Amino acid sequence: MGEGEDTGFKTTGSKWLLPVSELLGFPLDQVNFLACQLFALAAAFWFRLYLSPSHANPLVRHAVATLLGIVFLIFCFGWYSAHILTVVVGSYLIIINADINNVHRYSMVTAMGYLTVCQVSRVFIYNYGVLSTDFSGPLMIVTQKITTLAFQLHDGMCKKSEQLSPGQKTLAINVRPSLIQYLSYNLNFLSILVGPCSNYKEYIDFIEGRHISRRLRQHSGTCNGHNGYDKTPEPSPNNAVCRKLLVCSGCMLFFLTVTRALPIMYNVDPQFVNNAPFLTRLTYAFFSIQAARPKFYFAWTLSDAVHNAAGYGFLGMDANGKPSWDLICNINILRIETATSFKTFIDNWNIQTGIWLKAVCYDRAPRHRLALTFILSALWHGVYPGYYFTFITAIPITMAARAVRKSVRQHMLSSRGLKLGYDLFTWAATQLAICYTVIPFLLLAVESTLVYYRSMYFHVHIISILAVIALHQKHKPSELSATNNKCSSSSSSSSSPCPAQCQPIHSNNNNKVD
Numbered sequence: 001m002g003e004g005e006d007t008g009f010k011t012t013g014s015k016w017l018l019p020v021s022e023l024l025g026f027p028l029d030q031v032n033f034l035a036c037q038l039f040a041l042a043a044a045f046w047f048r049l050y051l052s053p054s055h056a057n058p059l060v061r062h063a064v065a066t067l068l069g070i071v072f073l074i075f076c077f078g079w080y081s082a083h084i085l086t087v088v089v090g091s092y093l094i095i096i097n098a099d100i101n102n103v104h105r106y107s108m109v110t111a112m113g114y115l116t117v118c119q120v121s122r123v124f125i126y127n128y129g130v131l132s133t134d135f136s137g138p139l140m141i142v143t144q145k146i147t148t149l150a151f152q153l154h155d156g157m158c159k160k161s162e163q164l165s166p167g168q169k170t171l172a173i174n175v176r177p178s179l180i181q182y183l184s185y186n187l188n189f190l191s192i193l194v195g196p197c198s199n200y201k202e203y204i205d206f207i208e209g210r211h212i213s214r215r216l217r218q219h220s221g222t223c224n225g226h227n228g229y230d231k232t233p234e235p236s237p238n239n240a241v242c243r244k245l246l247v248c249s250g251c252m253l254f255f256l257t258v259t260r261a262l263p264i265m266y267n268v269d270p271q272f273v274n275n276a277p278f279l280t281r282l283t284y285a286f287f288s289i290q291a292a293r294p295k296f297y298f299a300w301t302l303s304d305a306v307h308n309a310a311g312y313g314f315l316g317m318d319a320n321g322k323p324s325w326d327l328i329c330n331i332n333i334l335r336i337e338t339a340t341s342f343k344t345f346i347d348n349w350n351i352q353t354g355i356w357l358k359a360v361c362y363d364r365a366p367r368h369r370l371a372l373t374f375i376l377s378a379l380w381h382g383v384y385p386g387y388y389f390t391f392i393t394a395i396p397i398t399m400a401a402r403a404v405r406k407s408v409r410q411h412m413l414s415s416r417g418l419k420l421g422y423d424l425f426t427w428a429a430t431q432l433a434i435c436y437t438v439i440p441f442l443l444l445a446v447e448s449t450l451v452y453y454r455s456m457y458f459h460v461h462i463i464s465i466l467a468v469i470a471l472h473q474k475h476k477p478s479e480l481s482a483t484n485n486k487c488s489s490s491s492s493s494s495s496s497p498c499p500a501q502c503q504p505i506h507s508n509n510n511n512k513v514d
Contacts, residue, residue: 011027092179404467
């Protein structure tokens with residue numbers, strides 16, 4: 001027990017806050033992370049109020065954002081920060097020197113290759129142990145940014161306008177970035193620790209003072225025809241920041257009172273597995289997964305608040321004419337907790353990663369889009385076996401959910417009571433399926449995962465596969481007529497199975513306003 005505690009307090013980063021760590025009973029790396037994010041929040045307000053585009057030129061804003069980000073890296077990760085700096089500098093050399101026709105390929109191979117080497121070393125060299133501070137999180141975010149910029153640069157400098165989708169046209173980059181622009185985009189203090197990944201042009205607009213005005217212009221041009229935005233003062237992010245910090249406070253309170261009392265590893269505790277009834281094990285698994293989410297809610301929501309405090313993340317005016325600061329929001333807690341389908345849950349979890357997968361893989365792959373997106377998502381997350389158990393388990397569950405929805409949902413819409421009952425059932429089924437699927441993602445190791453699945457009798461695997469087989473046979477005779485109906489009524493095809501099948505693993509329907 002003492003050895004585990006010592007390991008938990010080790011870090012390659014700064015030891016300045018070790019007394020605080022020991023006082024609170026939290027690992028030092030987590031205390032360092034929280035200290036940096038709170039400092040980033042204060043620095044973000046200062047950055048917006050005293051280093052605004054009207055007070056400082058873009059070069060100064062780039063330099064300050066970059067230097068603060070590097071300081072955070074060194075404070076949290078010590079010499080491990082060299083990994084992040086190395087891949088960023090190496091990728092910039094590719095951006096500057098490589099053939100522009102292949103720059104996106106070279107950048108993808110370099111960034112993903114370096115990330116994979118680091119991930120493999122964690123699993124096979126350290127034997128599942130996350131020794132001291134885990135630097136892979138920032139490395140994963142930087143990998144998204146490097147590849148995003150490279151593909152958008154290739155779009156702007158190699159492709160003709162008609163070859164690009166409307167979204168790709170908007171984000172295409174026509175000039176190679178300078179060194180300070182590249183470093184600032186990848187290493188800025190707003191996103192270096194948790195992300196999320198944002199688009200290069202949007203970040204440059206923010207640094208140069210065009211971020212809010214451009215989106216106000218788009219909104220006013222849509223609503224009023226022209227020039228209305230000139231009379232609209234720039235909206236303040238303070239309300240959005242306060243609301244998100246309130247959510248963070250609730251998540252932290254929940255973590256301190258509930259999450260720590262329901263450890264995930266207890267699901268595979270030998271005494272619990274051997275002595276507890278199946279329903280008890282199932283109930284504990286459900287509540288332990290529910291309790292594990294708030295730490296992710298906290299980290300992503302706090303990062304979103306930091307961006308907003310700096311004046312970044314303005315989406316536009318909503319339907320009620322109120323400002324929305326959710327451009328780079330990474331999570332929709334309400335939709336996750338009320339999700340009645342596997343897809344709805346995925347669409348609202350780690351949203352910006354879904355956008356990245358779609359932008360660099362799904363929208364560009366000539367064939368096998370879903371498979372390639374799945375592979376990229378799996379490699380990006382890492383090489384822990386538990387991750388692959390999660391992704392593979394998700395396949396039959398997703399197929400079964402689609403088949404059930406196609407077969408059953410239409411019969412449940414005839415009355416409000418039936419629909420309410422159907423929604424309650426699908427909510428419970430979705431949450432239990434998510435629980436079953438995600439636990440290996442947190443257990444990481446093969447042995448622990450197999451212990452858990454055996455304790456659950458593989459019941460979700462079995463039910464999902466049987467549902468797919470049974471419902472596939474049921475719909476097989478009507479497949480041809482369904483195809484003909486789809487072709488003859490494209491205006492009502494939103495309920496057909498095709499759109500659902502065209503979604504990537506991390507698809508996202510919350511498209512941002514261009």
